[in-house]
Amino acid sequence: MKNTIVGVDLAKKVIQVCKTTNRTVRSNEEMTPDEFILFLANSKPMTVVFEACETSSYWKQQALLYGHDAKLISAKLVASVRQSQKTDKNDALAIVQTALLPDVNFISGKSIEQQQLQSTMRLRELCSKQKQRSATNLLHY
Structure with missing residues (x-):
């Protein structure tokens, strides 16, 4: 449906999915990652909005694979809109x-290539730190 917007709060083991149509909440349920993939696969094209976090770029790419319009939104912006307990x-x-909200600035997220480069850079940094620690340990023996 064109007017369907899904808000997704990502956590380590569960994903909270709030589905709205024409500004009316249709459901707000907890899913496992596997259930969420099935939800994306079996749903008609819709707008899926994720709060920006460590895994949001991955989930955005998954939503795009299933033909949905996927967007990332700033966690600070979401916190300012939340009206009750977290x-x-x-x-x-x-x-x-x-x-x-009108005039909301969405975040672009990382492409697969950018994520691969980031992983390579983090691995390089880790190796460099381990090399330095090993050299320091050898000096003390």
Whole structure:
């Protein structure tokens, strides 16, 4: 549906999904990552909005694979819109509410190539630190 917006709050083991149609909340439920993939695969094209975090670029790419319009939104912006306690349900709802605001600036996210480069750079940095630690340890023996 064209007017369907899904707000997704990502966590390590569960994903909170708030589905709205024409500004009316249809569901706000918890899913496992596997259930969320099935949800994306079985849903008609819709707008899926993620709060920017460590895994949001990956999930954005997954949503795009299934033909959805995927967007990332700033966590600070979502926090300013949230009206009650910080829970997964409230966060998912706040993501939808933030996405509906006029003139919202969405975040671009990282491409697969950018993520690969970032992983390579982090691995290089880790190797460099380990090399330095090993050299320091050898000096003390």
